[in-house]
Structure formats: structure tokens, C-alpha cells
Amino acid sequence: MTATTQPTSSEVVTVPFITGDGIGLDITPVMCEVVDAALEACYGGRRRIAWLEVLAGERAYDATGSWLPEETLEACRAHRVAIKGPLTTPVGGGFRSVNVALRLALDLYACVRPVRWFEGVRSPLLDPSTVDMVVFRENTEDVYAGIEWPAGSPEAKKLCAFLIDEMGVTSIRFPQTSAFGIKPMSQQGSERLIRAALRYASDTGRASVTLVHKGNIQKYTEGAFRQWGYDLAAREFPDVQVKDVIADAFLQASLRHPGDFSVIAAPNLNGDYISDHLAAMVGGIGIAPGANINYETDHAVFEATHGTAPRHAGLGEANPSSLLLSAAMMLEHLGWTQAADAVTRGLATCLRLGLVTYDLAADPSAALSTSGFGQAVIEHMATQE
Ligand code: NAD
Numbered sequence: 001m002t003a004t005t006q007p008t009s010s011e012v013v014t015v016p017f018i019t020g021d022g023i024g025l026d027i028t029p030v031m032c033e034v035v036d037a038a039l040e041a042c043y044g045g046r047r048r049i050a051w052l053e054v055l056a057g058e059r060a061y062d063a064t065g066s067w068l069p070e071e072t073l074e075a076c077r078a079h080r081v082a083i084k085g086p087l088t089t090p091v092g093g094g095f096r097s098v099n100v101a102l103r104l105a106l107d108l109y110a111c112v113r114p115v116r117w118f119e120g121v122r123s124p125l126l127d128p129s130t131v132d133m134v135v136f137r138e139n140t141e142d143v144y145a146g147i148e149w150p151a152g153s154p155e156a157k158k159l160c161a162f163l164i165d166e167m168g169v170t171s172i173r174f175p176q177t178s179a180f181g182i183k184p185m186s187q188q189g190s191e192r193l194i195r196a197a198l199r200y201a202s203d204t205g206r207a208s209v210t211l212v213h214k215g216n217i218q219k220y221t222e223g224a225f226r227q228w229g230y231d232l233a234a235r236e237f238p239d240v241q242v243k244d245v246i247a248d249a250f251l252q253a254s255l256r257h258p259g260d261f262s263v264i265a266a267p268n269l270n271g272d273y274i275s276d277h278l279a280a281m282v283g284g285i286g287i288a289p290g291a292n293i294n295y296e297t298d299h300a301v302f303e304a305t306h307g308t309a310p311r312h313a314g315l316g317e318a319n320p321s322s323l324l325l326s327a328a329m330m331l332e333h334l335g336w337t338q339a340a341d342a343v344t345r346g347l348a349t350c351l352r353l354g355l356v357t358y359d360l361a362a363d364p365s366a367a368l369s370t371s372g373f374g375q376a377v378i379e380h381m382a383t384q385e
Pocket residue numbers: 023085086087088089099285286303304305306307308309310311312317318319320321322359
């Protein structure tokens with residue numbers, strides 16, 4: 001660590017954290033411990049996080065009767081940066097998804113998912129070392145807006161009649177039994193997401209931004225996303241190379257030639273598929289980090305990208321890597337780059353040496369526990385820079 005990067009006075013940042021459900025209870029305490037160790041190693045107590053536990057998901061419901069208490073949203077708004085473990089999706093009633101509700105409530109329009117390969121992690125690719133992408137997925141529009149009606153409902157019948165009688169639609173194959181969903185996609189919503197991707201590419205010297213869309217079929221939504229992207233780039237980021245590819249072609253091309261892609265900007269549904277597809281190429285969702293960010297308000301929630309894995313909950317065996325790498329993204333976001341690098345370096349070293357949890361272990365009997373892996377990460381952080 002160089003003298004110029006030392007903080008001049010003590011900095012303490014309050015970070016609300018949601019432990020999460022299921023394996024959240026196993027991985028979140030380990031994440032806090034590793035982050036604290038990285039801060040101590042890099043800044044010797046001059047930069048610290050004051051962890052503030054807030055509730056969401058099943059634990060919140062059991063304690064308060066609400067899946068997403070207002071106090072949790074308030075804490076995330078007030079402190080701007082938060083981190084969360086995985087949350088159970090309520091079945092039947094309540095929120096469609098607590099994660100989606102949190103993103104919508106804070107207008108966290110960009111879901112940012114870096115995808116890179118770590119040496120030592122098994123991959124289905126012949127050469128995973130060329131995978132180095134960052135996905136910017138739009139988080140607030142598209143079919144995730146939840147505007148849909150079940151087949152046979154009065155609303156579906158009303159909409160169907162409107163489409164046929166007043167809009168002249170003739171292509172509803174089975175009107176009596178059709179459910180309907182609406183896909184809103186706006187210029188503002190698309191532009192702010194694509195702008196974030198372009199700015200990231202420009203700031204980090206990335207080779208290109210690829211717009212991934214289904215504009216060949218959905219001309220006025222996804223096709224517009226593509227055109228708005230090109231127009232925006234020409235106006236605001238003329239030096240960034242922009243290209244586009246149809247979503248299905250992207251799935252093949254990214255597998256065969258991953259080195260051709262760098263920053264990806266995609267509407268919500270494409271981005272959802274793509275994020276997990278790319279994660280699978282480099283070891284799966286157990287090690288894929290993610291963040292949900294609004295670059296105007298500066299609100300950000302960093303998160304494990306996997307679910308609650310109920311079968312493994314409470315066994316102390318889950319892999320905390322996704323949450324640890326998300327915490328590294330959070331430290332980077334706070335400008336505490338050395339601590340971010342320390343976490344990533346410690347984790348990368350463990351993966352390279354085969355010090356891993358059950359899901360990545362070649363020999364399951366030699367797998368580390370969740371906390372054992374956390375300790376190994378701490379031991380392999382280089383303390384001097
Ligand atoms: P999941 O990601 O919880 O688990 C699928 C499988 O992946 C698990 O059985 C396990 O084998 C493996 N796995 C996942 N994370 C792992 C880790 N950290 N370490 C080791 N192995 C891991 O997906 P699911 O079973 O479809 O969903 C379970 C619950 O989680 C549901 O309620 C779902 O809605 C919720 N969920 C939440 C989020 C989130 O909070 N971001 C994301 C996805 C699913």
C-alpha cells in the first residue's frame with residue numbers, strides 16, 4: 001500500500017446488510033468477517049465499516065409480518081450502499097419477488113454482473129481464460145414490470161376484446177384461453193442503462209459495448225433498445241466501439257468466441273438469461289457477483305446472485321464466493337480499491353490452490369466449510385501493496 005492512498009483521517013461507513021434466508025445465514029457472517037479483515041490489513045483501522053443489520057425476506061416476515069419492511073428500505077436509502085444475501089421468494093401472495101420489489105423501490109435500474117474465470121475453477125470451455133465480460137442488465141422494465149393477466153380472467157378477456165375489436169389484431173391464435181403480458185420498454189429506461197454501460201467501458205478502457213436484443217422479432221421494443229443505444233453512443237460516447245447481436249446468436253457466439261465480447265448491455269429478460277449463461281461458463285452462480293445500482297441517486301445494493309439453496313442451509317458448507325466478490329465490488333464502489341483487490345486476491349489464490357467448498361471440490365472429502373473458506377481467503381490476502 002502506498003502512502004498517497006492512505007486516508008488522512010478515520011473513515012467509518014455504515015453499511016446496512018441483509019443476512020438473507022437459507023444459506024444466507026452461513027455465508028453473510030463470513031462475508032462481513034472477510035471484509036473487516038481486508039480493511040484492517042489494508043488501512044489498519046483507518047477505514048472501517050459499521051455493519052447495520054436490516055431485515056428482508058422470510059426472516060423479516062417471521063419477525064415483522066412484512067417481507068420487505070419500510071425500515072429496511074429507509075436504511076438502504078439513507079446509507080446509499082447496502083449488501084444482501086439470498087432471499088426466499090414468497091409462494092402465493094405477498095411480493096412476486098422481494099428482490100424485484102427492492103430493485104423497483106430504490107429504482108436500481110442497472111444490474112451489473114462481472115463475469116471472469118478464476119484459475120483452478122472447472123469450466124465447460126476449452127479455454128475459459130478469455131472470458132472477461134461485464135453485463136449491464138436493465139432492471140426496471142420489460143416483462144418484469146409484472147403487467148400480466150391469467151387466461152380466462154375478466155381482465156384478459158377485456159384486453160383480448162380491445163386488441164381484436166379496437167386495435168385490429170388478428171394474430172391471437174387461441175383468444176379464449178390466452179393469458180396476456182405487457183412488455184414496457186422506454187427510451188429513458190433503455191438510455192440510462194446503456195449510458196451506464198458506455199460510461200463504464202469508457203472509464204475502464206474496455207474494448208466494446210455489445211447491445212444484446214431480439215429486435216428482429218420485437219421491433220418496437222427490443223429493436224428500439226438497439227437503435228436508442230446506437231444513437232446515444234454516437235451523441236455521448238463516440239469513442240466507444242458499439243456493436244449489437246441478436247440474443248440467441250449471442251448465446252452461441254459468447255460460448256464459441258468469448259473473447260469477442262467485453263461490456264454487454266441488455267434489456268431485462270435477455271440480461272437475466274445471459275447473466276446465468278455466462279456465469280455457468282466460468283464456474284456457476286456460486287461464484288458470480290452482482291450489484292444493483294442507480295447511478296443518478298448513487299443507491300446500490302450488492303448481492304449474492306444465487307438463491308437460498310435450502311438443502312444446504314445451516315450446514316456450514318455453502319460457497320460464500322458470490323457474496324465475497326459482490327463485497328469486493330462494493331468496496332470498489334466506495335473507492336476502497338486496495339481492500340477490494342485484497343478480497344479478490346485472497347479468493348483467487350484459494351481457488352487456484354484448490355482450497356474450495358464442496359461445490360467446487362474435486363475431492364468432496366477435502367472440501368472446506370464456509371467459515372474455513374473465509375479463513376483461507378483472509379490468510380491469502382497479501383497485506384503489503
Ligand atoms: P438456488 O440458487 O438457491 O440453488 C440451486 C442449487 O445451486 C442449490 O441446490 C445448490 O446445489 C447450488 N448453490 C446455489 N448457491 C450455492 C452456494 N452459494 N454454494 C453452494 N451451492 C450453491 O436456486 P433455487 O433452488 O431455484 O431457489 C431457492 C430459493 O432461492 C427460492 O425461494 C428462490 O426464489 C430463491 N432465489 C433467490 C435469489 C436471490 O435472492 N437473489 C436468486 C435465485 C433464487
